[in-house]
Amino acid sequence: xxxxxxxxxxxxxxxxxxxxxxxxxxxxxxxxxxxxxxxxxxxxxxxxxxxxxxxxxxxxxxxxxxxxxxxxxxxxxxxxxxxxxxxxxxxxxxxxxxxxxxxxxxxxxxxxxxxxxxxxx
Numbered sequence: 645x646x647x648x649x650x651x652x653x654x655x656x657x658x659x660x661x662x663x664x665x666x667x668x669x670x671x672x673x674x675x676x677x678x679x680x681x682x683x684x685x686x687x688x689x690x691x692x693x694x695x696x697x698x699x700x701x702x703x704x705x706x707x708x709x710x711x712x713x714x715x716x717x718x719x720x721x722x723x724x725x726x727x728x729x730x731x732x733x734x735x736x737x738x739x740x741x742x743x744x745x746x747x748x749x750x751x752x753x754x755x756x757x758x759x760x761x762x763x764x765x
Contacts, residue, residue, distance in 0.1 A: 653757045656750040660743060675699035675706055678753070682713045686720065689713050707745055708732030714752050721759075727752045 654674075662670035679695025690698070690709060699706045711727040718725035727748055734741035734748075 653754050653762045654750060656747045656754075659746050659750055663746075671703075672696055672699050675710075678710060679713075681753075682710075682717060686713065686717050689716070704732065704735050707735045710749055711752075714749065714756070717756060718752075721756070725752065726755070 659670070659674060663674070675698075676692040676696040678692075679690050680692035683689040683691040690713070695706060695709070698709065708729045708731075711731040712729035714727050715725035715729065731745060731748060734745040737744075
């Protein structure tokens, strides 16, 4: 199972399982950590605190903001991003939409961090 190494490197299945087992609390932790990692790498963006606040107050906003920041990260690296901000529309499909979103977003993050030297633990 992948572990966190230098970036938001998690197994998409583990993210979903932890989200279910913790009754959504893990999604807040994940939002904070992902926001922090993206801000550190991009040197701008919302950061963990603001991402967490938005996750608590307006959680659908996070579903658009995270892919947007990932897209920015890929673009700055001179690469085509596998996710776009419109990926957030998956939240309109209850349950299955969230699962698809987490798989796509986490895979995009894992692929990026792997390209920068992070490896599954």
